[in-house]
Amino acid sequence: MKTTVRLNAKILPLIAFLALVMQIIDPSRVWVILLICLGGIWLICWWWARKMAKALRFEREMRFGWAQVGDRLEERFTLTNDFSLPATWVAVHDHSTLPDHNASVATGVDGSSTSQWRILTQCTRRGVYRLGGTTLETGDPFGIYTITFEDPASSTLAVMPPVLSLPKFQILSSSGAGEGKPRRYSLQETINVSQTRQMLPNDPMRLIDWKTTARHGDFYVRQFEGAPAGDWWILLDLHKDSQIGEGWDSTEEHAVILASSLVAQGLHEDHPVGLSI
Numbered sequence: 001m002k003t004t005v006r007l008n009a010k011i012l013p014l015i016a017f018l019a020l021v022m023q024i025i026d027p028s029r030v031w032v033i034l035l036i037c038l039g040g041i042w043l044i045c046w047w048w049a050r051k052m053a054k055a056l057r058f059e060r061e062m063r064f065g066w067a068q069v070g071d072r073l074e075e076r077f078t079l080t081n082d083f084s085l086p087a088t089w090v091a092v093h094d095h096s097t098l099p100d101h102n103a104s105v106a107t108g109v110d111g112s113s114t115s116q117w118r119i120l121t122q123c124t125r126r127g128v129y130r131l132g133g134t135t136l137e138t139g140d141p142f143g144i145y146t147i148t149f150e151d152p153a154s155s156t157l158a159v160m161p162p163v164l165s166l167p168k169f170q171i172l173s174s175s176g177a178g179e180g181k182p183r184r185y186s187l188q189e190t191i192n193v194s195q196t197r198q199m200l201p202n203d204p205m206r207l208i209d210w211k212t213t214a215r216h217g218d219f220y221v222r223q224f225e226g227a228p229a230g231d232w233w234i235l236l237d238l239h240k241d242s243q244i245g246e247g248w249d250s251t252e253e254h255a256v257i258l259a260s261s262l263v264a265q266g267l268h269e270d271h272p273v274g275l276s277i
Helices: 011-025 029-055 210-216 251-268
Strands: 002-007 056-062 066-068 072-081 087-094 105-109 113-122 127-139 145-160 189-198 220-226 232-235 273-276
Touching: 002 029, 011 029, 029 056, 029 145, 056 087, 056 127, 056 145, 072 087, 072 105, 105 113, 210 220, 232 251, 251 273
Parallel strands: 066 145, 232 273
Antiparallel strands: 002 145, 056 072, 072 113, 087 105, 087 127, 127 145, 189 220
16 A cells, blocks of 8 residues: 655745744744744654554455345445554545445544444446545644555456346247257156166156066166257347447347346256357
């Protein structure tokens, strides 16, 4: 974290220098008092700023690296002060790109203590966003010095499109044509016999293959092919010239939501799913 200390009251050294010159030219208690007050405040604030520049530590944590539209993102912030005196004010400036995520706050922290807070943001738009970096500003009680902390650390957040529950439909059923391959352990069976095997105690009588039973002199049952495991290919057209509307009402958003919902349903039904954009 890069730290800089900036002098705000740049006229203060000039006033102190003029008071010193006047004391040399025309000695007076006024100039002495002015020098002591200005010099003392200046020295105390300089010492305060230097100590605070080394004492403040800042951390931000995110629970997950991805979310879905509608989810609530939680970030936790920790500000630690290792100096014995308090940081009476600390301005936190957030540089995240996530929409509606406002993590900029004004806070403070006591001496030798830690302050924690959380920011909750609802994810409203899909995309890949950056969380961070962060700029902190603080200063001495008189405002003579400002300490700036530049924390470039950031993390990437992927916000996935929402997934809808689609109406029940079938693609490449057992009677359809396509590149479907029979699944041996499918819950849905076809009428095609794949092989025979010896009968087990729990096998129903209707599955007995009498020809094989007569040939081997022992009970054999038929095993059927599973329903074809058709690959799902989803073609998503995102060319800008093909879209109309803006925001949630655009055809692009509707197409993305439909494609993601189809992918989720296909995977849930144990289909190999491919997406082409």
